[in-house]
Amino acid sequence: xxxxxxxxxxxxxxxxxxxxxxxxxxxxxxxxxxxxxxxxxxxxxxxxxxxxxxxxxxxxxxxxxxxxxxxxxxxxxxxxxxxxxxxxxxxxxxxxxxxxxxxxxxxx
Amino acid sequence: xxxxxxxxxxxxxxxxxxxxxxxxxxxxxxxxxxxxxxxxxxxxxxxxxxxxxxxxxxxxxxxxxxxxxxxxxxxxxxxxxxxxxxxxxxxxxxxxxxxxxxxxxxxxxxxxx
Numbered sequence: 001x002x003x004x005x006x007x008x009x010x011x012x013x014x015x016x017x018x019x020x021x022x023x024x025x026x027x028x029x030x031x032x033x034x035x036x037x038x039x040x041x042x043x044x045x046x047x048x049x050x051x052x053x054x055x056x057x058x059x060x061x062x063x064x065x066x067x068x069x070x071x072x073x074x075x076x077x078x079x080x081x082x083x084x085x086x087x088x089x090x091x092x093x094x095x096x097x098x099x100x101x102x103x104x105x106x107x108x
Numbered sequence: 109x110x111x112x113x114x115x116x117x118x119x120x121x122x123x124x125x126x127x128x129x130x131x132x133x134x135x136x137x138x139x140x141x142x143x144x145x146x147x148x149x150x151x152x153x154x155x156x157x158x159x160x161x162x163x164x165x166x167x168x169x170x171x172x173x174x175x176x177x178x179x180x181x182x183x184x185x186x187x188x189x190x191x192x193x194x195x196x197x198x199x200x201x202x203x204x205x206x207x208x209x210x211x212x213x214x215x216x217x218x219x220x221x
Contacts, residue, residue, distance in 0.1 A: 002151075020172060034209075034210070035214075041215075042214055042215070043112075043198050043200075043212030043213050043214050043215050044151075044198070044209070044212045045212070046209045047210070049209065062141075068186040087150075087151070089151075094156065094158065095156070095166070096141070096151075096153075096165075096210060098143075098150040098152075099150055100148060100149065100150040101150065
């Protein structure tokens with residue numbers, strides 16, 4: 001069965017304290033791995049797509065990486081405005097298979 | 109720059125009532141889908157459509173109907189609401205080709221009493 005698992009469920013960081021979020025997947029015929037950001041009361045907002053192992057993408061303080069079994073979202077020197085839930089999803093034919101997300105809180 | 113628009117934003121129903129959640133996109137995307145999001149469960153696919161006149165079931169289709177008469181609109185109908193359908197519902201759209209980015213609406217928060 002196709003599955004995407006994210007860890008940790010919740011993460012509290014001090015401003016400037018770098019860390020990583022994990023997304024492990026077992027998705028047959030994976031065609032891409034997506035990262036989304038979701039703010040409370042809003043829909044998910046696209047961050048990155050990774051298509052092959054070894055690929056990396058960066059956006060401001062965020063960097064996403066992909067291996068054959070997992071993806072990481074690295075957050076460097078986070079700020080309070082980075083607080084959100086981060087969702088990972090595997091793309092397989094016509095469907096996105098989502099993990100349950102990591103809720104990140106960054107304190108000043 | 110509207111993107112994906114969902115209405116209503118909030119709705120309270122009584123058990124057994126029916127209603128339609130509206131979704132419209134202005135990006136000429138072929139693919140549209142409906143998800144529900146529940147605490148600890150992540151986003152689960154209800155129904156999807158790869159183009160006008162074509163719909164298919166997702167992971168949790170029971171109790172929901174969809175139709176796709178135009179490229180722009182993809183309404184989700186609850187036939188007889190149940191408390192188990194209390195959730196946040198998201199509509200999304202993307203291009204069919206190239207594994208395109210999926211854009212989400214702001215969601216409809218539904219409570220069934």
